[in-house]
Amino acid sequence: MGIKADFRKRYYRDKNDKKKGVEAAFTLDAQFEVGDELVVFFGRSGSGKTTALQCISGLLEPNGGKIVVNGDVYFDCHKRINLPVQKRSLGYVFQSYALFPHMDVKKNIAYGLKGWNEKDKEERVDEMLQMLEIKGLENNFPSQLSGGQKQRVALARALAPKPSILLLDEPFSALDRVVRMKLREKIKEIQRELKIPVLFITHNHVEAFTIADKIVIFHDGRVQQIGTSEDVFYHPKNEHVAELVGLTNIFEDSMLVDEDEMAGTITIGCEHMKVTANRPDCDIKEKISWGIRPENMRILPLTDKNSSEENTFPALVKSIVNKGSSKVLALSVKEHSKLLIAEIGNQSFENMDIKTEDECLIRIERDRIVLF
Amino acid sequence: MLDQIGFPLIITLKIAGLSTLIVAITGMIISYILARRDFKGKWLADVLVTLPLVLPPTVTGYLLVVLLGKNGVLGSILYSLTGWSIVFTWQAAVIAAFVVSLPLMVKTTTAAIEAVDREYEYAAFTLGRKELDTALFITLPLAKKGILAGIVLSFARAVGEFGATLMFAGNIPGRTNTMSISIYSAFQAGNNDLANMLVVILIVMSLLSMAITAKIINDWKI
Numbered sequence: 214m215g216i217k218a219d220f221r222k223r224y225y226r227d228k229n230d231k232k233k234g235v236e237a238a239f240t241l242d243a244q245f246e247v248g249d250e251l252v253v254f255f256g257r258s259g260s261g262k263t264t265a266l267q268c269i270s271g272l273l274e275p276n277g278g279k280i281v282v283n284g285d286v287y288f289d290c291h292k293r294i295n296l297p298v299q300k301r302s303l304g305y306v307f308q309s310y311a312l313f314p315h316m317d318v319k320k321n322i323a324y325g326l327k328g329w330n331e332k333d334k335e336e337r338v339d340e341m342l343q344m345l346e347i348k349g350l351e352n353n354f355p356s357q358l359s360g361g362q363k364q365r366v367a368l369a370r371a372l373a374p375k376p377s378i379l380l381l382d383e384p385f386s387a388l389d390r391v392v393r394m395k396l397r398e399k400i401k402e403i404q405r406e407l408k409i410p411v412l413f414i415t416h417n418h419v420e421a422f423t424i425a426d427k428i429v430i431f432h433d434g435r436v437q438q439i440g441t442s443e444d445v446f447y448h449p450k451n452e453h454v455a456e457l458v459g460l461t462n463i464f465e466d467s468m469l470v471d472e473d474e475m476a477g478t479i480t481i482g483c484e485h486m487k488v489t490a491n492r493p494d495c496d497i498k499e500k501i502s503w504g505i506r507p508e509n510m511r512i513l514p515l516t517d518k519n520s521s522e523e524n525t526f527p528a529l530v531k532s533i534v535n536k537g538s539s540k541v542l543a544l545s546v547k548e549h550s551k552l553l554i555a556e557i558g559n560q561s562f563e564n565m566d567i568k569t570e571d572e573c574l575i576r577i578e579r580d581r582i583v584l585f
Numbered sequence: 586m587l588d589q590i591g592f593p594l595i596i597t598l599k600i601a602g603l604s605t606l607i608v609a610i611t612g613m614i615i616s617y618i619l620a621r622r623d624f625k626g627k628w629l630a631d632v633l634v635t636l637p638l639v640l641p642p643t644v645t646g647y648l649l650v651v652l653l654g655k656n657g658v659l660g661s662i663l664y665s666l667t668g669w670s671i672v673f674t675w676q677a678a679v680i681a682a683f684v685v686s687l688p689l690m691v692k693t694t695t696a697a698i699e700a701v702d703r704e705y706e707y708a709a710f711t712l713g714r715k716e717l718d719t720a721l722f723i724t725l726p727l728a729k730k731g732i733l734a735g736i737v738l739s740f741a742r743a744v745g746e747f748g749a750t751l752m753f754a755g756n757i758p759g760r761t762n763t764m765s766i767s768i769y770s771a772f773q774a775g776n777n778d779l780a781n782m783l784v785v786i787l788i789v790m791s792l793l794s795m796a797i798t799a800k801i802i803n804d805w806k807i
Contacts, residue, residue, distance in 0.1 A: 272707050298710045305711035311704040314807045315726050325712030356806070374713060 215248035216378070216410050220278025220288065222264055241265060241434045243278075247427055251404045254414045255421040255457065256431030262414045265431070266380050269412065270305055271298030282410070283377050304371030304379040308386060310363045312355040318342075318366050319351040325374040341369035345399070361392035365399075372403070379404075379411045385420065397424050418459055422446060430454050449585050452502055460504030460583055461554045467501050478579070485548040489523045490582040502585050507541060509581035510555035513574040514565055524577040528553065530569055542567075544575055589779055592759060593767040594786065600675060600763060601743035604682035608739045612690030613732065617720055619691070620698035637749075638688035645684055646752025653680070653753075678754035678761050682743035689742055690735040697731020698724060730802050737798045741791060 223237035230237075241261040254262040267273040269280055271287065274295055280288040287296045312321050322341050326334045342348045345365040355363060364384060371379060381400070385393045401424060404411045415421050421428055422442045430437045430445060432453040438445055449455040452463050464483050471480035477492045481501055490503060513520070515527065528544040531552060540562045543552045555575060567573055615634060619627065637645045653660040655670040664670050671677045701724050709719040725732065747765040754761040756770060764783055771780040 270711060272710070298707075299713045299715060301711075303711055305708065307704050307708060309702070309704055311702070311708040313705060313708070313723060313727075324709070324714070327713060327718075354806075370708075370712070 214283040214410075215246065215250075216252075216269070216283075216412075217246045217279075217281045218265075218269065219244045220268055220275040220280055220290075222268055222273060222275045224264075239434055241268075243268070243431075243436055245429050245436055245439050247410060247429070247439075249408050249410050250426035251401060251411045251413060251424060252427045252429060253421045253425035254412060254429050254431060255416070255418070255425075257416055257457070260431040261434040262416075262431050263382055266382055266412060266414055269378075270303055270380055271296060271301050272305075285377075302374075302377045304374070304376035306364075306367045306371050306379075306381045306384045308383040310355070310367040312358075312363055312366055312370070314355050317352050317354050318347065318358070321355070321366055322351075322370045322373050325370060337373055341373050344372070344403075345369045360388050361396065364388060364392075364396060368399075368403075372407075377409055379407075379409060381411065381413045383414050383416070385415075386417075393420070400424065418457065422458075430457060432457070447583065449504075449583065451585055452504075455502075455504045455583065455585055459506055461507050462510070463502070463504040464551070465502045467503060469497055469499055469501055472497065484550060486526060486546060488577060488582070489579055490584060491579060493584050504583050504585070505577050505581060506583075507554045507556035508539075509578050510553065511576040511578065512542065512544075512555055512557050512561070512565065512567070513576060514567075515572050515574060517574055520574055522576065524579055525574055526576075528573060528575045530567055530571050530573060533567075533569055544573075546575070589767070589771075590782055590786070593762055593764045593783065596675060596678075596760075596762070597744055597764040600678045600682055601740055601746075604679045604686060604743045605736060605740040607679075607683055608686050608690045608743075609732075609736050612687060612694055612735060612739070613725065615687075616691050616694035616698055616735075617724070620695045621720075621724075634691050635688045637685050638692075642685060642746070642748025643752055646681060646749035649677075649681060649684065649749060649753040653677075672753060673755040673757055673761060675754065675761055678746075678750045678763060681749040681753045682746045685746055685749055686739035686742040689738040693735035693738060694728065694732050697728035697735070700731070701727045727807065730805060733798060733802065737794060740794065744787070744790070 220243055222241040224239040225231050225235065226238045241264045243261065243265045254265060256262050264273065268275045269282070269287065275288055275290070277290045278288070279286070279290065282301070285296070286292070286294050287301055288294060313324065316324065319338055322338045323334050326337060329337065338351070342351060345368055347362060347365045347369065350358065350362060350366070355366070358366065367384070385396055388396065397420065400411065400413065413424060425442050427439065428442060428445045429439050438450040438454045445454060446458050449458055449460065452465055455463055467481045467483040469479060470482040470487060472492065473479070474492070478489050479492050479497060481488045481490060481503060513525070519525070526546045528546045531543040531545050534541040536556070539556050539558050542555045542557065544555060545552055553575060565573070619631060650657065650672060652658050654672050655661065655664050660670060660672070671680070705723050705727060706719050709723045745765055746763070747769070750761070750763060751766060756762055756766045762770065764787055768780050768783045771777070771783065
């Protein structure tokens with residue numbers, strides 16, 4: 214059935230500001246509709262993701278609007294409905310896990326099973342231990358568990374009462390890469406099995422794109438774009454989304470210089486650079502914003518024979534950062550104020566033998582340019 | 586001599602024990618409300634509870650007489666209804682001990698509850714548990730070290746209570762002569778042997794309660 218949400222939440226610097234009519238310091242304006250799928254709330258810290266999740270859970274009361282989950286009205290400002298958090302039938306996994314430190318794993322998992330008879334409770338706890346692969350840990354206290362185990366217990370506890378919606382607030386932020394990957398798969402598996410809406414907050418874009426059926430992008434308290442990973446990744450709606458999905462090189466308000474309908478290309482003037490991009494299907498505006506990912510920039514030696522090819526510019530290497538499997542270069546193009554960031558593999562980097570303050574050529578791959 | 590020690594010891598334990606029991610229960614309720622609720626006049630409630638901590642005990646005792654004495658604001662109503670006045674009874678000593686030790690319980694327990702991460706409570710709410718249930722099984726158990734410290738401090742304060750008790754419950758041998766009051770009386774009467782004995786017993790009691798508390802807190806992992 215999914216979630217239909219359209220609500221607002223305002224935060225004031227001082228609790229008397231609201232009465233005095235002072236403008237809110239932060240306003241979340243969330244509008245989205247998602248189904249029984251794995252939905253990732255993606256955005257920077259302070260963009261409103263957690264606030265949105267807390268409003269859906271009932272831990273925060275919105276200032277206006279409506280939230281409907283699986284056909285049940287959780288909140289309706291006009292009808293003065295605000296279902297208490299206890300009655301929302303939800304599973305919530307906190308960033309800090311929030312496992313009760315004075316209870317062992319078994320008691321933590323069984324805590325949400327109030328009213329169940331002892332036999333059913335035992336069976337359900339056992340089922341959860343098996344599902345999350347934590348059998349054998351039932352008598353351990355949270356302080357005796359590793360980060361990954363704590364996360365599994367937190368998931369088991371949230372899922373034990375058979376919730377109709379699962380909310381996860383940056384659940385993997387404190388875990389190492391290997392554990393993260395395993396748990397991501399587990400969450401996907403759980404969602405497929407239970408077929409309930411799962412809302413998952415993250416600010417890690419790799420995590421967002423590997424796990425999501427749908428992504429809701431938040432920026433500055435507003436939902437910027439909703440779509441599949443591919444939609445958001447390849448067709449960002451604006452510069453905020455573009456930046457979030459890894460288009461580090463963003464050029465806002467560049468001028469359209471030329472249009473070649475035969476070749477299906479357009480030329481964009483960006484300070485002293487003239488860049489050729491594929492012509493978009495939609496109408497073209499005078500001012501165009503565009504971006505390119507660092508990994509889609511090519512670095513060539515100054516002596517390269519194809520130096521006059523399209524989108525190729527001489528540049529100066531300003532810095533080189535080793536990322537382990539690749540190198541990230543900051544480059545300045547002549548008479549262009551903005552530094553461009555390029556990422557190249559270790560092998561190509563070694564072949565070229567370039568150092569800081571060396572001159573080289575950069576090529577912006579036309580097919581990889583993203584217009585928005 | 587045994588009588589002169591036995592009665593004060595028993596009445597002190599009875600008064601301090603009963604007052605501490607009431608202080609523990611009311612203190613936890615007040616502390617939870619102060620730590621977890623926002624309401625108009627919260628600062629006033631806080632000031633009123635804390636006041637006996639800063640007031641001279643004789644002033645507290647005097648105010649208790651004015652409030653609960655035979656001619657007092659509430660005491661006169663009690664007297665006209667039952668023909669009984671609480672002043673100069675062991676119950677009066679319990680009230681005096683309660684009033685002076687409550688701030689210690691409330692201050693310690695409020696701080697302990699405030700230190701409990703709210704996410705534990707939110708987690709309990711999302712698991713369908715009501716606030717009372719959560720307070721009893723999550724918040725208070727997680728604040729138990731602070732609560733125990735508050736109880737021990739309150740008990741010690743009740744055992745040592747002198748000024749307010751003397752004003753409100755008097756020094757009636759065989760009725761309200763607690764250990765602290767008996768030490769003063771023995772000293773005034775020049776009975777140093779009795780005073781010494783009572784002092785030693787009080788010191789041993791204090792050391793024992795401190796040691797037991799430290800052991801319990803050490804044994805608690807959380």
